[in-house]
Amino acid sequence: MIRSAAIEDAPRLAEIHITSWQAAYAELLPAEFLDGLSAERATRTEQWQDWLSTDSPKRSVLVVVDDEDVVGFAHLGPSGDKDLKPNEVGELYAMYLDPGRYRQGWGSALMTAVFDELRASGFSDASLWVMTGNASARAFYEQAGWEADGAETDQCLGITMPAVRYRAKL
Ligand SMILES: CC(C)(COP(=O)(O)OP(=O)(O)OC[C@H]1O[C@@H](n2cnc3c(N)ncnc32)[C@H](O)[C@@H]1OP(=O)(O)O)[C@@H](O)C(=O)NCCC(=O)NCCS
Numbered sequence: 001m002i003r004s005a006a007i008e009d010a011p012r013l014a015e016i017h018i019t020s021w022q023a024a025y026a027e028l029l030p031a032e033f034l035d036g037l038s039a040e041r042a043t044r045t046e047q048w049q050d051w052l053s054t055d056s057p058k059r060s061v062l063v064v065v066d067d068e069d070v071v072g073f074a075h076l077g078p079s080g081d082k083d084l085k086p087n088e089v090g091e092l093y094a095m096y097l098d099p100g101r102y103r104q105g106w107g108s109a110l111m112t113a114v115f116d117e118l119r120a121s122g123f124s125d126a127s128l129w130v131m132t133g134n135a136s137a138r139a140f141y142e143q144a145g146w147e148a149d150g151a152e153t154d155q156c157l158g159i160t161m162p163a164v165r166y167r168a169k170l
Contacts, residue, residue, distance in 0.1 A: 002113040005061035005073060007052045012070045013061070014044035016098050023099035028133050028161070051075075058090070058121040064097075064110045072097035072106050074114045079127050081165075083151075090123035090170070094157075102136075111144045119170050126170055129153065132162040141166050 005013065018037045025034060052061060059077030063070045075094040078086035092114055097106055118126050128146065130137050146166040156163030 001065045002062055002110060003065065005052055005063045005070075007049055009061075009063055009070055009073075010048035010052060011041075011045045013048045013063070013073050014041050016070070016073060016096055017044060017094070019099055020096035023102075024096075024134070024136070025131070028131055029159075058123075060117055060121075062110065062113050062117060064106050064113075066101075066106070071101045072110055074110050076114060076118060078123075081127065081151075084125075084127060088123060089125045089127050090118035090121060092118075092126060092128040095128075107140055108144065115168075115170060124170055126168045128166050129156055129163045130166060131156055132164050138164075138166075144168075 018041060021029075021037060022034045048061075051059075056077065060075075062074045062076070064072045073094075073096060074092060076090055076092050079089040079091040080086075080093075081089075081091070095107070095110065095114070097110075115126070126146075127149075128141065130141065132152075146168045148164050149167045151165035153163050153165075154160055
């Protein structure tokens with residue numbers, strides 16, 4: 001089942017966010033940095049609580065639920081890129097599953113809901129940034145219909161890391 005996130009989901013979202021970074025980025029980011037994220041659960045839970053309690057137009061958090069357990073999330077809203085129109089282009093800011101749930105179809109189910117939600121919010125196009133070296137996610141996005149548009153950055157997810165932009169027509 002996929003539903004909008006509730007404020008009570010904040011601790012689980014923080015946990016998935018951290019453990020999924022630690023699993024997915026083990027070969028991309030220093031172990032020390034990733035290990036240090038475990039100490040950020042409380043502050044990240046508060047950050048999720050803030051996001052979920054603030055009514056931002058066209059912004060939403062979707063969660064995928066298996067037998068009452070939240071196993072992944074997607075955070076989406078207007079594009080934050082200067083060269084894109086935020087009224088027209090919706091951005092998938094983040095999409096993370098519990099590491100025990102990778103490659104079982106949960107991400108594909110969530111992506112269908114992401115596209116539906118972006119269309120329902122009135123966007124005609126979508127964008128996302130993914131670390132250049134994140135081959136697994138890039139393969140996932142490509143099979144879901146996303147294509148790299150040539151834009152690149154050195155700053156991704158708040159850290160210095162090369163990333164590429166993908167786009168999709170809605
Ligand atoms: C990326 C992610 C959301 C994909 O969700 P998922 O449930 O694992 O993906 P699915 O099982 O729906 O995969 C669908 C298809 O995508 C492709 N795919 C998914 N993971 C892949 C991988 N590791 N390598 C190659 N192709 C992959 C395959 O074509 C797959 O179909 P198949 O399993 O029948 O071959 C999830 O793996 C995840 O949270 N990864 C870690 C965090 C991350 O990198 N997030 C993106 C940040 S930008």
